[in-house]
Amino acid sequence: MQFKTVASSPFLPPSNRVSLVMRQVLLALAPGTLAAIWYFGWGVLVNLVLAVVCAVAFEALALKLRGRDPMPYIRDYSAIVTAWLLVLALPQLAPWWIVVSGVFFAIIIAKHLYGGLGYNPFNPAMVAYVSLLISFPAYMTHWVAPAPIAEHSLGLLESIKVIFGGSLVEHDLFDSITMATPLDSIKTGLTQHKTIAEIRSGAVFGVFGGVGWEWVANWYALGGLYLLYKRVISWRIPVALILALGVPAGIFYLSNPDHFASPVFHIFSGGAILGAFFIATDPVSGSATPRGRLIFGAGVGLLTFIIRTWGGYPDAIAFSVLLMNMATPLIDHYTKPRVFGQAGHH
């Protein structure tokens, strides 16, 4: 009898798929996303839908232009993950053109101009975020006040109107909807020579982070634990990132609690938890060796602390990730594991 042949072993069907990995990431993002909608309103959902539609469209367009069949790539969900992460990093009522141009940056510039999935040296969502932050700083700093302390919150239709109908700045409810983020407040307060304790007596601060923000972060952390449990991500980057952010923050906090925010505040504010579990763990642009991942995560954490404390921006996960992306080839080069049987440590 004649048989079909396979060129090379192994023949056992593979245990995993890229699309499964991406779907697990989306599933892990779900609780945090729902919490964000709960605390910060429908704008998050509207932008999410817009971003996902754009991401799929840009992905298909880019693949068509590159002469590839778009379907297998669209089915891998990677463009959707990128768009999703970008929206979670944007102000909740960012106007539609911010979202569209952000997704364009992420998918077309940061991903496909470098060769598409697997070839991008920088995290596409973070490239887009930083481009927007630098290009449109005013629009990127209008954050919605969390529901429990907001004077007014917008319904779904109103959110759509704001997002598509112009900008939040011109909206007559602007002052009653928006509020500085906790990290913003700290930065501004410190320049006004207030103590941390004085700043943290403001309404926006919660138990250990900001009102609402801290709970969104908790749900992200839950999703992150799911990814760890499913072994979609390795523990090395999140643990190293949180330690490298928390330990220096703790040292400075203990040395001068009036002037430096507590490590818990650092970890549960801004993009730290989302960054630790979902952004810095992007495999394509991060280190792939075990020791390299510790260094990569620690680098992101430490840079975030430094930029937050002494830099010009209130948060710094995006900058830190991009800076460490640059260092990735170097890190990988110097962190080759010891090959079986080679002399060295055991």
Place this chain on the structure above:
Amino acid sequence: MMLGKFHGGLKLPGHKTLSTLTPIADLPPPARVVLPVRQHIGNAAEVLVSVGEQVRKGQKIAAAAGYVSAPVHASISGVVTAIEDRDVPHPSGLQSLCIEIESDGRDEWTDALPEPWPDYREIPDLELRNRLRESGIVGLGGAAFPTSVKLNPGEKSPIKTVVINGAECEPYITCDDMLMREHAAEIVSGIGVIQHLLRPERVLVGIEDNKPEAIAAMRRAVQEVGEGGIEVVVVPTRYPTGGEKQLIKVLTNQEVPPHALPADIGVTCHNVGTAYAVHEAIVHGRPLIERVVTVTGNGIEHPQNLRVRIGAMFSDLTRHAGGYSDAASYLIMGGPMMGISLRHDQLPVIKATNCLLIAAETEIRPVNDASACIRCGDCVSACPVNLLPQQMYWYARSGDYDKIQEFSLFDCIECGCCSYVCPAHIPLVQYYRHAKNEIWQQEKRARKTDLARQRHEFRQARLERQQREKAEKLAQKRAALKAATGNDEARKKTIEAAMARAEARKRKLAEEKAASAADRDRLSSSDGDSD
């Protein structure tokens, strides 16, 4: 006992119970067998018989050629009907020299069978080793390295630990499991022979914990017939624990360095099937003419283990196992992680054939559905050698063969863990095999180029020498001429001599011309004659 642990490895779906529900069955002696003269690592054996010759079971029909080689024995009695190139189960798909025997139906042993040595301890070591060598025993775990070589490590590297490999870590394969269940006493007896020859401090039999029956049987046999110093060690089921270096690490917590042999760290490793064959050869005087083969997969009606003659056709085995099911799509010799995919079943069982996996489409990975590497690092976590498969893939693809060797390409054991876990379904091992082949080809070419360059340099040197010699001669002449200047007589003489030489040359040329003209005439006239 503290077990060692190697990095990575996988928990794989076992598919073992498919073939362990019935005892080992005997495949009746086939009507014909095809015996390749090279079934082992090392030199091909030299044919001792000729077409038409009567042979009997156990008769040596091809002799070991050199130290690393193994003889081949007739596995049935009958007549040699062909000695020619035939299809063999080899990944290259190339043919190889085989001896075909057609059965006379009597299945008689040769008279020249060596005598049984139940009291082998009274036999000198040299004779025991010779017997093992002459019995054609090679490693039956799949590598087929001549066993007698491994049992003769020399004074330099005394063996402290003998590892007996009963791990059988690849999915589907159960021949060692069944052999241990049914023939533990014989295996332990074979281990006794190995102990006698190597005098190790200890023997560790490693069996994965998914084989409780085999573990119990082996423990019982060790107590009843063991010589002492043998320990059956239960190891966790984790592919590729059955890899030689991996099992040694697990059992002894020692790592065999890259490019070194286990003997270099005082360890040697033998498969349980090999130990059984050693017992047969020494205690019963029977050469290696049969082995147990697992015939399994969803493409076969009655998966089971068969005791078959070496040289039996795959189709004989599959027919005996109930024939193919409708789902049969692939034929794999060996396991699904490291086996080879074969085109047809008219191939002989060789000494290294431990398993025939007849797989349905659903049991085999899809081809050509690979996407881009996303550097997830799952391959890094899975690699039992602690390599960076995704980096090696990168360099293999770009043809950067210097770089890929910096990443220890040649330490890759091709176990397939990386390909199995790759979410992008990249056939990583295929890339590494290709890269290894390319590097071997390049080295071969480089050796050839070296040779050519050497030749060129020799020629260059020769030409230079000739030129130098000529120049020296000329200089001498000139010097002589110079010395002669002022002496008119001598000068005249020289000139006259030169003129005489020129005259002679002219004359000679004219003669030659005339001679060749004459030749031409003769030729044309003879042409005329022949008309």
